[in-house]
Amino acid sequence: MLxxxxxxxxxxxxxxxxxxxxxxxxxxGIGSGKSVVAELLQVMNIPVYNADDASKKILKNNDLVRRxxxxxxxxxxxxxxxxxxxxxxxxLIFNDPELxxxxxxxIHPAVFDDFDCWCRQQSSSVVACESAIIFxxxxxxxxxxxxxxSAPEELRIARAAARDHTTKEQIKNRIKNQLPDSEKAQLSxxxxxxxxxxxxxxxxxxxxxxxxxx
Numbered sequence: 001m002l003x004x005x006x007x008x009x010x011x012x013x014x015x016x017x018x019x020x021x022x023x024x025x026x027x028x029g030i031g032s033g034k035s036v037v038a039e040l041l042q043v044m045n046i047p048v049y050n051a052d053d054a055s056k057k058i059l060k061n062n063d064l065v066r067r068x069x070x071x072x073x074x075x076x077x078x079x080x081x082x083x084x085x086x087x088x089x090x091x092l093i094f095n096d097p098e099l100x101x102x103x104x105x106x107i108h109p110a111v112f113d114d115f116d117c118w119c120r121q122q123s124s125s126v127v128a129c130e131s132a133i134i135f136x137x138x139x140x141x142x143x144x145x146x147x148x149x150s151a152p153e154e155l156r157i158a159r160a161a162a163r164d165h166t167t168k169e170q171i172k173n174r175i176k177n178q179l180p181d182s183e184k185a186q187l188s189x190x191x192x193x194x195x196x197x198x199x200x201x202x203x204x205x206x207x208x209x210x211x212x213x214x
Contacts, residue, residue, distance in 0.1 A: 022126045027134040028149035029178050031156030033194035037149050038130040047122050049115055051131035058110045059084050068106045108137045126209055135187050136179055148188035151195050
């Protein structure tokens with residue numbers, strides 16, 4: 001089931017997007033299967049930017065971002081080998097909304113700039129960006145449409161627990177810290193249901209994305 005959620009124009013060519021790169025967001029909660037949709041788009045020759053992978057590279061290689069984080073969170077936010085001390089960061093920002101906001105204010109703009117640079121390097125008329133926090137970080141303002149990948153919560157929990165080798169309770173706690181699916185659905189333009197029963201490819205095809213690829 002593919003649902004259209006807003007009054008935005010559907011994917012049409014050439015009326016809506018002639019001579020314009022169309023930027024599509026792919027989002028969804030933990031275990032929803034957004035990476036599956038992203039991989040299928042890549043198979044369909046649509047370049048996909050993975051914001052999570054990009055942020056990891058930035059935290060490892062961007063000296064300015066690293067210095068700002070050290071000034072904010074302390075030198076021990078990075079291990080001696082240069083890798084991010086994720087347990088230390090989590091312990092600092094998990095229960096401190098202000099510190100979390102300040103941390104995001106350092107990382108998110110760097111990811112935005114990297115995404116813009118990546119887009120300029122693409123020759124496709126359609127590109128996609130995969131991120132679990134498209135709305136939370138404001139990345140949706142750089143996109144033309146956002147697709148939410150949805151699945152029943154119990155299925156999401158089972159998938160994520162098996163993938164991450166962790167307990168269902170831990171996954172439930174992580175879900176509680178994410179924007180609820182109901183809110184994501186209201187903010188998204190389209191919803192793809194990944195419940196293991198309905199095929200995903202026909203849902204993608206009904207979006208009409210393939211008609212505007214050059």
